[in-house]
Amino acid sequence: MEWMDKSRIRNFCIIAHIDHGKSTLADRLMQFTGAVEDRDLTEQHLDTMELERERGITIKAQAVRLSYTARDGRGYELNLIDTPGHVDFTYEVSRSLAACEGALLLIDATQGIQAQTMANIYLAMEHDLSIIPVINKIDLPGAEPERVAGEIEQSFGFAPQDIQYISAKTGKGVLDLLETVVELVEPPRGDPSAPLRALIFDSRYDPYKGVVAYLRVVDGEMKGTERAMLMSAGVTADVLEAGFFSPAPEKSAGLATGQVGYLATGLKNVRDCRVGDTLTSSRLPATAPLAGYRPLKPMVFSGLYPADGKAYPELRDALDKLQLNDPALVFEPESSTALGFGFRCGFLGLLHMDIVQERLEREYDLSLIATAPGVNYRVTLTDQSVVEVDNPSRMPPAQTIAEVREPWVELSIIAPSRFIGPVMDLVTGRRGEYRKMEYLPTRSSMSAGANGPADAPANDARVHLEYLAPLSEILVDFHDQLKARTQGYASMDYSLVDDRPADLVKLEVLVNQEPVDALSIITHRGDAQSQGRKLARKLRELIPRQMFEVPIQAAIGNKVIARETVRALRKNVLAKCYGGDVTRKRKLLEQQAEGKKRLKKIGRVDVPQEAFLAVLKIDRE
Amino acid sequence: MPCRLPNAASGIGLYLHVPFCLSKCPYCDFNTYEGLTPLIPAYMAALEREIRLWAELLHGPPVSSIYYGGGTPSYVPPHSIASSLQTVTNLFEVSRDAELTLEANPGDVAPEQIDSWMKAGINRLSIGVQSFDDALLKTLGRRHTSQEAARAALCAASRGLENLSLDLMFGLPLQTLGQWQNSLNTAIDLEPQHLSIYGLQLEPGTPMEADVRLGRTPDVDNDLAADMYTLAEDTLGQAGFEHYEISNWARRGKESQHNLAYWTLQPYLGVGSGAHSFLHGRRFANVKSPRAYARCLESDAAIHNNRAHPVDAMRALGTVGEAETMDRQTAIAETMMMGMRLSRGVSNADFNHRFGVDMSDVFYEELRDLSDAGLIIHDHAGARLTPRGRLLGNEVFARLVEASSKAAQFRPGQAA
């Protein structure tokens, strides 16, 4: 077997704030190294998932191997990982970082440093990677590379000559960037003669090949013919196939120290092969596993139920398989009187929740009902026992509760200074607490003089604001409000810090006099009245008229605080049906019956799936 | 097929499609065109050729009703109506008491016209009045006034026509209950034998649907439309009309024979562009475009009836587009969705005769639930809609159509 000399391997990822051009840069890198023929190259080529293409964002990190002949005449193997930029997919980023020695930190020349730029560079620093700052989109008319370079130098301590300038779109500067990668990213360390240790950083399920693990060989080498062992599960597997991505999967004899690739394990039990586990050889196993990943704490919880109750086993199976490809997803079984058997799922945010639901529906052909997203409460009961409650319908009765604590986050917002007022208003309106504010330094403000003293920054100066806020307050509609109030200029990031006591109540919803557990929410006492009214009103809009009148009530305890009525449907009939339209009208009626099947029967009332997410559609402001 | 639908031997309905209008109304999604007037002669000639071909293929079966629909049949020259009707009577066995209807727009109804239609054999006119309110007629894009409509109706009666039907529409944007009551009263005063009352249906792709969707025209209040329907039922009932189908009222004995055939799944032949037929257990339709249709029939093409089904001969010619054989499940579904439109409903005996099983076995749960909901009455005679059920007909039809998929479990001769 011929292995690439490890000194010629460079493993790096591209990290950035959302939309700063990571996937577009990956396109150029693949194009310039000939990994993809020009005629086969599509825009954001690595965003292969249907959902990624539809939404124009990267959801999954994606690894590609490139062969590059550098200006020194030598051939190099570059393993590149394109990562997502949205906060909700940070776990994809941190797992990718663990498979790399270097990171290209992309910054949009028209936008400068944003909240995720900061979050991502800190992540890369924690992983001890060599970071190459790259200013992208210099082709745009609004580009301010100078100013952005100043921000980078002053905020992160880079020297002017460390910064690369490129246009991922036109390709300008990209060849020089490739040289810099070869020069500055360290070759993989690792001991080629030690027993095999490979870090599983991602995986997916293939109906024919079983669990396919994406891995980075840290020590030793992996031969495609050898039995592998998963260290934490203690399971062995016959390797069906080993290879790498180019970007299409390509078989190879194995993977050497420092290389990144995949391995089809043939394992059918998805729980045997976990992301973060160490893969070794069963013939000569390593003694200690690699560090692996910190388990992740989900931020948001929601119930997922099959619209057709009979599909529960399919949903369980689908969640198991999806989790392989999305280890940020957690779930456990739960049941609801209204919806039957389902799962309480934990997500990193609402986008993550939305994507998980969409992927389950598309990739596993399921029709799902999601219940209102909420956070995890720590409830101390009067007998001093503590329970975690992530499902509103499981909230213990008020009289048994001594204290409820809710999660708080550290909220970091970057915005032009002229929007400080509106941002402050927004955050304090959501019970947030101001922590600190810093002007993002620029070259001019540091070299002082010309624009006046440094403490009176120019109009277009940008600030980094930090707050503490209850997570539940920034989950729904906060980001949209932030964008709206700052003309789209602000960006945000947040992470859990601690929990604090909170004055909360459970808002129950009754449909046709019956309490519907799946519609109840937990809310701050001060907001309960208005939330209840808005929720009832929204439900009235979302629940179609039935053949009888349907009262909708919102209640706290036994007290009804809002009432709406869905009036009875009086007329629904095809006026004409003659010889020319029998078939067409029959099909219309079949569709009507089909549509009804997608509604959930709550007592006698047919409720559409969207109604369970009504709380997301009410106006907070 | 364990399914005995009426066959052609006992007489068919004949539909002739005339796809021309003076101007296209903004709510209309029929296969009709306003700019095709120059095609009329060629089209009418093609229509006659198609009649001849079918007569040959079917060996001139008995015809129990004829219906010129559209479009606006009154818009084409009366002599071409006469000529095509002559061809029909020459080649088919048209029964003496057959109902011969022509759809007409008020603007086209003048004494000479009526005389020549009646001379040709037409014995029933269906006039598209739509409303007796001039403002609403404008909203509907109609070219006539309420006065012209009334004049047309009176004129028909004065020329000796004994079977007149008027079309009215309700549930129109901005229409009030008062306006509707007026239209109904005016219609009754004109003493038609038959009335078709249609709730406006906003069809996708029509200008009016777009206007409402984009908020340029106010949407129709569903509850008000329900009130209007009930008002029509009361008013026409008091005036002595029988409500025999969801949208149709008639003096006793003046129910539309041609349309009754549709609702009871009798065979019919449709000629002309886009016309649908139901013959020998197959549903099929002609090509939609009048030009393409006329082109297929340009020359006196001879056809070779050596095929299993006459439809296949016409498919070879190109006039027939889609065709499908009706399976038992579909026959059951359509028997229910069409039959339940009639006030008399679907009779247990007819159902059993057709399908060899009992309606109350196949639709046990559905009939029970729908009765419980007050939408139908189901008794020893059969099943039919209640007044509330007429307003919520789709709830009934959809349920029954869906449940027809169970029909396979119920085979003749099997114990249920």
Ligand SMILES: Nc1nc2c(ncn2[C@@H]2O[C@H](COP(=O)(O)OP(=O)(O)OP(=O)(O)O)[C@@H](O)[C@H]2O)c(=O)[nH]1
């Ligand atoms: N003009 C110009 N546009 C660019 C450049 N690089 C990227 N874009 C555009 O910026 C948008 C976002 O690019 P992507 O490559 O999808 O950004 P990303 O960082 O991968 O986004 P996420 O994966 O969703 O975080 C696309 O419309 C690109 O065409 C550039 O150098 N110049």
Ligand code: SF4
């Ligand atoms: S006259 Fe009748 S067929 Fe012609 S466009 Fe108007 S509604 Fe349609």
Ligand SMILES: [Mg+2]
């Ligand atoms: Mg991307």
